[in-house]
Structure formats: C-alpha cells, structure tokens
Amino acid sequence: xxxxxxxxxxxxxxxxxxxxxxxxxxxVVTFFFLKYLVRxxxxxxxxxxxxxxxxxxxxxxxxxxxxGQVTEQxxxxxxAEVEAQLEEARKESAKVNTVVETKVVTKTKVIKEKADxxxxxxxxxxxxxxxxxxxxxxxxxxxxxxxxAARMNQVIEQQRxxxx
Amino acid sequence: MRYAVIVLAxxxxxxxxxVPVKQQFPVAPTILLERCPDLMVVDDGKNSLRDMLKxxxxxxxxxxxCAEKTHGWxxxxxxxxxxxxx
Numbered sequence: 001x002x003x004x005x006x007x008x009x010x011x012x013x014x015x016x017x018x019x020x021x022x023x024x025x026x027x028v029v030t031f032f033f034l035k036y037l038v039r040x041x042x043x044x045x046x047x048x049x050x051x052x053x054x055x056x057x058x059x060x061x062x063x064x065x066x067x068g069q070v071t072e073q074x075x076x077x078x079x080a081e082v083e084a085q086l087e088e089a090r091k092e093s094a095k096v097n098t099v100v101e102t103k104v105v106t107k108t109k110v111i112k113e114k115a116d117x118x119x120x121x122x123x124x125x126x127x128x129x130x131x132x133x134x135x136x137x138x139x140x141x142x143x144x145x146x147x148x149a150a151r152m153n154q155v156i157e158q159q160r161x162x163x164x
Numbered sequence: 165m166r167y168a169v170i171v172l173a174x175x176x177x178x179x180x181x182x183v184p185v186k187q188q189f190p191v192a193p194t195i196l197l198e199r200c201p202d203l204m205v206v207d208d209g210k211n212s213l214r215d216m217l218k219x220x221x222x223x224x225x226x227x228x229x230c231a232e233k234t235h236g237w238x239x240x241x242x243x244x245x246x247x248x249x250x
Contacts, residue, residue: 082185089247093190096243101193104236108195108229115225119218131213142217149224153231 009073016062016069023059030055107156114155118145190244196237200230 007015030052038044044051121127122145130139203223206216 079185086185086187089250090188090190092247093244096240096247097191097193100236100240100243101195103239104193104195104232107232111225111228111232115221118221122214122217122221127214138213142213145217146220149221152224152228156232 009076012069012072016065019058020062020066023055023062026055027052027059110155110159111152114152115149118149121145190247192240193236196233196240198233200233201226203227 030048034044034048034051038048127141127145130141133139134142203226204219206219
C-alpha cells in the first residue's frame with residue numbers, strides 16, 4: 001500500500017472507517033431490512049440482488065482497507081521507532097568521534113613535544129662534546145637518546161598512570 | 165473477466181510495503197583519515213652523528229604518531245560497532 005504513504009494519518013483513518021461503516025450498514029440494510037422497503041416501493045424489487053452485491057463489495061473493500069490501514073499504522077509506528085533509534089545512534093556516534101579525535105590529537109601532540117625536547121637535547125653542547133670525545137665509537141649519550149626516542153610511547157603510559 | 169483482472173491487480177498493490185528508513189554509515193574523525201607521512205631521511209651534507217640522531221628521533225615520533233592513529237581507528241571501530249549492535 002505504498003500509495004498510502006502520501007496521505008495524512010487522520011484522513012486515511014477517516015476514509016477507511018467511512019468505507020467500512022458504509023459497507024456494514026449497507027450490507028445489514030440490504031440483507032435484513034430491504035424487504036420492508038420493497039413492500040413500500042415495489043419498483044426496488046428488481047434491484048435487490050444488485051444492491052446486495054454492491055453492499056457486499058463495499059464491505060469487502062472496507063475490511064480490506066481497514067486491514068491495510070492497521071498494517072500501515074503499525075509500520076509507520078515501527079519506522080518512527082527505528083528513526084528515533086537511528087537518531088540516538090547518530091548522536092552517540094558523533095560523541096564517540098569527538099572522544100577519539102581528542103584522544104588521538106592529545107597523544108600525537110605529546111609525542112611531538114617529546115621529540116622536540118629530545119632534538120633540543122641533541123643540539124646542546126653536552127652531546128657535541130660527547131661525540132667529539134668518543135672518536136669513532138657511538139657515545140653512550142647518543143645511545144641513551146636513541147633508546148629514549150624508541151621508548152617515546154612510554155610518555156603516554158606515564159601520563160595515563162599519572163591520570164589514574 | 166477483464167474488470168476482475170484489473171480489480172485483482174489493484175488488490176495486489178496492498179502487498180507492497182515500503183519502509184523509508186535509511187541508515188547512514190558513520191563518518192570517521194578527520195584526524196584518522198589523514199595518511200601517515202613518509203619517514204624522514206638524512207639530508208645530503210648533514211652526515212654527522214647528531215644530524216642522523218635527529219632524523220632517527222623524528223622517525224620514531226612519526227611512527228608513534230601513526231600508531232596512535234591506528235589505535236584511534238581501533239577504538240572508533242569498537243565503539244561504532246557497539247552503538248550499531250545496540
């Protein structure tokens with residue numbers, strides 16, 4: 001009943017109920033009370049069967065549309081529920097993005113700062129002297145700086161422990 | 165008979181149901197979409213131990229920054245999966 005999507009709920013309910021009620025009333029009247037009318041108006045006698053058929057057809061359409069409308073309402077309600085869930089998920093997803101982004105930005109900033117600090121240390125005189133004095137061997141200071149750079153991630157671990 | 169076929173065809177329209185709900189794939193944070201840069205190399209003429217050490221430090225920093233982005237992706241995926249399955 002995809003066509004029903006274009007109609008407002010209240011209008012749909014009104015039309016469907018109207019068809020159903022007309023069908024019920026027409027069927028009851030044509031099957032149980034038409035004989036009294038025929039006595040008063042004998043000209044109707046020829047049309048009795050036709051009127052009964054038409055009233056049953058209207059009733060059938062009414063029942064069918066009522067079923068369709070109830071199903072349609074159930075689907076619309078389900079769609080509204082799912083849309084609400086999706087909206088909530090969208091908001092939560094955006095929140096997660098902010099948390100993840102902040103975490104990554106902070107950590108990369110800490111790593112950059114640590115790298116800058118190590119480079120600044122390498123530029124200091126103490127390292128120059130150490131290299132000069134060490135001849136061809138790699139001085140211990142250089143190895144220490146290298147190892148500290150390799151363990152750069154430990155800064156974040158320390159910060160995490162500090163935060164706890 | 166002809167009219168009966170038309171009426172039956174109209175009745176069949178009652179069987180179709182369109183559910184107008186579309187789920188959007190979540191957008192990842194911008195920083196996670198950035199590619200990891202290439203590692204740095206020692207420039208020509210800067211062949212001292214100090215220059216090499218600086219490049220090594222910068223490369224370690226690049227690695228750890230890129231590793232953090234990967235961790236970010238993993239956290240993002242776990243969280244989005246949790247939200248999706250809720």
